[in-house]
Amino acid sequence: MALMTPGQFENSLKEFKPRVFMNGKKVENILANKNTRTVVEANKASYAWAIDPQYKNLMSCYSPLIDDVVNRYTSVSTSIDDLVKKAEVGTFAAEMLGTCIYRCVGYDTFHALASTCWEMDKDLGTEYHARFLEYLKMVQRKDLSVAGALTEPRGQRSQKTLDWPDPYLSLKLVDKNRDGIVVQGAKINISGAFASHELVVLPQSAHSEGEEDYAIAFAIPADTEGITYVCQYSPFSAERDQCDDIYELGNPLFGQRETSMVIFDNVFVPWDRVFHCGEYKYSITFVTRFAKTHRMTCGGTCKVGFMNQIIGAAKLIQEYKGLENASHINDQLIEMVVLRETGRACGMAAATKGIEDPPGSGVYLPDELMGNVAKLNICNAFWRVMALAGDIGGGLIVTLPSLKELKNPEIKDYVKEFYNFGSNEPTENIMKVHKLLQHWTAGQHGVATWHGAGPVMAQKIMLHRLINYEHEKKIVKRVLNLKEKSKDA
Amino acid sequence: MALMTPGQFENSLKEFKPRVFMNGKKVENILANKNTRTVVEANKASYAWAIDPQYKNLMSCYSPLIDDVVNRYTSVSTSIDDLVKKAEVGTFAAEMLGTCIYRCVGYDTFHALASTCWEMDKDLGTEYHARFLEYLKMVQRKDLSVAGALTEPRGQRSQKTLDWPDPYLSLKLVDKNRDGIVVQGAKINISGAFASHELVVLPQSAHSEGEEDYAIAFAIPADTEGITYVCQYSPFSAERDQCDDIYELGNPLFGQRETSMVIFDNVFVPWDRVFHCGEYKYSITFVTRFAKTHRMTCGGTCKVGFMNQIIGAAKLIQEYKGLENASHINDQLIEMVVLRETGRACGMAAATKGIEDPPGSGVYLPDELMGNVAKLNICNAFWRVMALAGDIGGGLIVTLPSLKELKNPEIKDYVKEFYNFGSNEPTENIMKVHKLLQHWTAGQHGVATWHGAGPVMAQKIMLHRLINYEHEKKIVKRVLNLKEKSKDA
Amino acid sequence: MALMTPGQFENSLKEFKPRVFMNGKKVENILANKNTRTVVEANKASYAWAIDPQYKNLMSCYSPLIDDVVNRYTSVSTSIDDLVKKAEVGTFAAEMLGTCIYRCVGYDTFHALASTCWEMDKDLGTEYHARFLEYLKMVQRKDLSVAGALTEPRGQRSQKTLDWPDPYLSLKLVDKNRDGIVVQGAKINISGAFASHELVVLPQSAHSEGEEDYAIAFAIPADTEGITYVCQYSPFSAERDQCDDIYELGNPLFGQRETSMVIFDNVFVPWDRVFHCGEYKYSITFVTRFAKTHRMTCGGTCKVGFMNQIIGAAKLIQEYKGLENASHINDQLIEMVVLRETGRACGMAAATKGIEDPPGSGVYLPDELMGNVAKLNICNAFWRVMALAGDIGGGLIVTLPSLKELKNPEIKDYVKEFYNFGSNEPTENIMKVHKLLQHWTAGQHGVATWHGAGPVMAQKIMLHRLINYEHEKKIVKRVLNLKEKSKDA
């Protein structure tokens, strides 16, 4: 069987030497660094689930490409049922981790590649699709973790790509020969790339004539020479760096959503890993297919899982405080559930209204309207869920002392008394649940959820392009029996 | 074939003599009265669609009960696909009519009856299910319009049913003999009953021991002796009564959602039309099954259709004013679309997550959580859509002069100039589109949408009963690795 | 004393012969027509209050111009205290009437005229200010009702005034001689003009070079030859036309907010009533001063009064139903109060932060930022209050039968039983309170409130012009100790 065990996955990363910087210093070992370690743990969990009898029906699936069972995150959806499963796996991973499953963006790039390579070949006579399938088979056989990358630094927003003076603001081809291409530039805000085996790169936006060198898509081992990762560093990173017991943290094993910028300094990509090279009209196709796939994920699936953690923590605090009958808290819990289910419904609708796109390709992609609606709703809903859970959790979410006080002989008895609320629960547990709510409501998740898969404006622009109102106008004319005649004739 | 033509439907109402009052006077002829006529027109349209090649696949379906094609509104869902079609037909009828399709409540009562009669028979050895099927076959064969009725006047809300002093506040059995039962009391806010062939009556709420006489469900021809209808009367009723050209009204043919109170004065119901009689524990079952079915309809389907009329009208006004590129209007249109699609997604999720309920009954009912979420979202969304469309339509929505001014020789030239916005559209058409928006945004639809199928609080109570948080608490305990130990031991 | 009694006011309208059309017909007598009568009643009430010992301190004030007590609606604010009283009188009139006090727009135009005429005279050496003061003295001495008019029909929104082909789309000077000017064009959506003695006209927007003929402001008796009024006509108009007992209506005496278009066909205005004529740079000054004054009124004052009616009605219904302890209803009442008080606070802040504008003029105008904030908040708040009150009022708000049923011997006993809720209140009273909520929540007030004094976008545009962010940027730079140096030097 192709599937790796979690142990095999961790071993596979030992030989892996990406060039990573964090907090002004080089990270010598991504398995040992406390912050990069969280990404390893998150991806590792997905290897465990795929072979766990309880979860494997969800986390793995059969691939006709290699006639074997593969991790779902290395597959491409070929039916509505696959899309529904895709939605479910997103929720499951999110609620188990409380952070990104870092294989998700790669999974979504596979969908954009499978459909768009097929289409380019059909339209242009290129051979990208076969190349991509060979690549995907390799990924499936080796059960690799694959990150995806689209967003770029960009220069002045009012200028065009070619007008940006600096060399790294957008990723581009700088050389080409018989064996492959050489690329230079950067991607930013890339989730979990430094702890993935492979990196799949798509263009970040539409390209036009003259921008052929920016119209590129390819896959590359994540520790290829010339690639450098510069990691985010937040107060939560500092807290983790400093702690000696991760179980005093809000999300002990899996931490925050970790991103980095990814810099490409004359990186060589062999031709069999190049899936788009100069056909600039198709750059936007990659982007929109990725976007609609990823917005279903980020709007209707993973945030549902995150909300499950938040709702569970708020419910526990209600119980610890003995407030099960407080109607205003029950109302708040219900409001959170309604926001969660609304997200889930939109995600599910994006899946069940999915289509083979383009027809004949065999690739199923979510409904674009619903994917965008899902994400747009979640942008606002997540902030609201934060506010509601913050209300239930109380001021303690931000005024909580260190869990170390529980080991401080001069202080521990006070702390145990104060944060117990007269309940039968160990105070340590109660404090940890508050710490989890701190992670969710007093940290990075509002902004991160809003911007992941593009902010509200990105969804609005897409919706503006998508919608025409001909049907709606027609029904108005019919119900009013309007006559189509010339003006006041 | 069982299906009636629209003409046959209208003819069938000619012999039909319900006792109807409106605006303090008796309505002698429901076909002729301008306001009751709108209900006839709405139901009549559903007969046309069922035989229209363009719509019949949606509006009709095969019934194994009578081995023939029937109007969908006389069927019971027996699969997920039926539920999805049920959602679609709700949206279709609503966008065609801009008001209730008055057969919808009856359709939903059939679902509650089919499942609960089956369950009572299984649990109690009664014979309601066979009786109901015979009744339904008759309805299908004759292609009858059937209204449904649950809500009752009720007395002081803080008292119980038996404590209410007045005789009509809740419908009850007052006599029983070999041939049938005699009922007395009333239902209120009942949609379109006076222009339906049949009336199906369910209990309005849970009943407990001692309230057996209130635990009743039955079907009855709508013009049965002893039944009196007292119709709503609003400014919109007065406007229609007064007008001589219905095409000067906001919804010319189909008007407002028309309801009436329905008074039962010692009405006899033969046993073969009685489906619940004293088994008080099942009253709540009828109600909740009806509610979840009807909330999918009122939340996720018909309001989507209404919003289509509103969005279409707002778009037309944008175009008449030459403001296609005004980004704030495009944003508002998109916001309306997002609210609409969110409603649709929740309705669709209620359908696709539907189940056979109870198992073995063969009856499919929508997911209860999603049905309630759909309705709760729509309560708020509809007011927002009204506000947005009201913004686009402008003050003219309320300051519009009568369309009669277009025929007033002293005035018509001014009016034609002022309300044309410099467009090429006949001013009459522009004024009519504003009149449609007046119907939607400056009238009864905010309050009506909120309360149809129960107001927000009804959904919240249902959700509070439905949701337990065990899954969510479990995932929190797992991610934090909380130890289940006794307090601070 | 200058103040008229209500009877004197009504008598004064008997000789008054405006040319008015409604519902396609000429209104021969505005005192007799049921709909135009509501405007007379509303203005008449303001005459009663000014001499009522209970209200006269608010409704009247001392005018140094004529050294006498005058109706506040004929005065100009010359202090912060006057502005605060202006806010209070707006709330008072609104809660007493449940509709417009139609003298309010005229009152606000006086503020724009007093300040801008003074400024033009100072800048240009014109003599408008003295002329305006003479006019105002006459108004005060005769205690006249004065309406104001700004909004015009306009043509295609993307074109400029001079490009509109039709003759009436914007009001303009068409002739000028030794005695005065002749104007042609129209104003639309004008509140209560046909039942006011005088009409004050301001430009509707900025004007530029070449548009001198549109840069006009003047006052004119409302029944001057050449002026025609075409009234709005809504379902509520039809209901009133039809009814024989106005106490069966939602707002018995004072009705809906009545507007009309006002057409000027070669209307002559003598020079002593012309306050702006060609000085196009000052057109925008009139508009913005009027707008900030009127937005305080429409945002922070009259809607507070309207909300008082709505809150009172919702509270009464809660009590009739015996639901005083229903916490979700109490929450909704509190939410309405919070929205009301937020409006009031913004209005009060606009008044207390008011300034002499321009300095030296002696005229006090509200703070422009706060006036716009007040209006913008109210646009949204009013729809929310409608939804909340609609929830409390229940479906009955729209399903209510005619109050005539209370006199129908066949029906009245049922109706009395059903709509009594088991309370001790006469059912007739309960139904009337629902009728009042129908007026507020199932009618024209959402759209009307949004657009009165300009819709949200008008406030946003004004705020965009008003706000610079220099202070905010400075505090950021200080707290971060940012160095002002050249780029990455």
Add this chain to the structure above:
Amino acid sequence: MALMTPGQFENSLKEFKPRVFMNGKKVENILANKNTRTVVEANKASYAWAIDPQYKNLMSCYSPLIDDVVNRYTSVSTSIDDLVKKAEVGTFAAEMLGTCIYRCVGYDTFHALASTCWEMDKDLGTEYHARFLEYLKMVQRKDLSVAGALTEPRGQRSQKTLDWPDPYLSLKLVDKNRDGIVVQGAKINISGAFASHELVVLPQSAHSEGEEDYAIAFAIPADTEGITYVCQYSPFSAERDQCDDIYELGNPLFGQRETSMVIFDNVFVPWDRVFHCGEYKYSITFVTRFAKTHRMTCGGTCKVGFMNQIIGAAKLIQEYKGLENASHINDQLIEMVVLRETGRACGMAAATKGIEDPPGSGVYLPDELMGNVAKLNICNAFWRVMALAGDIGGGLIVTLPSLKELKNPEIKDYVKEFYNFGSNEPTENIMKVHKLLQHWTAGQHGVATWHGAGPVMAQKIMLHRLINYEHEKKIVKRVLNLKEKSKDA
């Protein structure tokens, strides 16, 4: 003059030895510890402003008590103008610091003490008021920083104070003698107490008969023996602990809002510092007067200042990106301004509608309704402002690498290029502005703002007590001309 210089203030803290714990360890020196230092810096700034020619008119005032100029934070409001200044100083301090001015709670306790001691003396013949004035004079003469404390740990919320088993859950008198009282218990979530000279303690809630020992109020030097502080510890604390250049942090000098629990272990308070002792009926008076004073502050004043920092940072980022003309960003900035001004208006209304309370006391307190409305609005507005600023700031708010990368020779050029957006601003400045937005939108401020001065439910409860609806009901009855007669007689 009584006023200390900032240097004198810092010196005064050198002799000051509070017992403070943070992160499981004792804080030996609050001036040196990086986190406790931020509180020192914030309070210190208030000493600087009081003698700064630019700010002294706001930050200082004349005290007739000592016939000298004092810091405003040691005064009590005796006029509407004082309340308005109180509002202004709150905004000013907040926008300068970006965190609490920790003297604010003490300032608000002075208002509760001045009015309630006066009232108790009048009602009961006690001598608290004179005692309080002596204390206040000492504070003014020495220009001391004073913290305030109300909130207590509490036990099971459904039980009463006397039923809580543990000794520290509520602060109480445990002994009393000729010289003073001895108290035991704790206060939690107390802002900045460990770096204040004095601590003023009020009861946290109403008390009833039998709870006399809990009905206590007093003042005490903050380093009195028996008092222990256990500080909050968050990711932001860890980040500050770890950093070597505070100008790499989001709020360099002033940090997060720092709180601690304050434990009282048999702490002796001499009688001349005791202001409430057993008169349990007045406990609620202290609390409600404090609450209405503090809610004006936390609702209408300091959050206005915080929003100024947020708005300034968002505006700067808009400019750095060259997006000054992006209308959706301008709309978001305007929305933030509207939310800010709404808060300001409510705060100002609370001040300008303030009253002498109780009459004769000479103490002016804000309007209770408006104070609560201000706070309730801000609870929701602040989350919304966070979401809006988070949108403008972009994903970079959370994905930002450490500012140390700017000194990393291998990385700095990339970072400078990527985060410059093609602008002329030094990248370091741009990153710092993002770091400020991280502080505001990806940290503790949503939850902290919501709960400071009590969460939404606390305001709702207060409003429910405050509001009766008699006026509103009366206007409804008048407009409908309802007859007060017995039921359907």
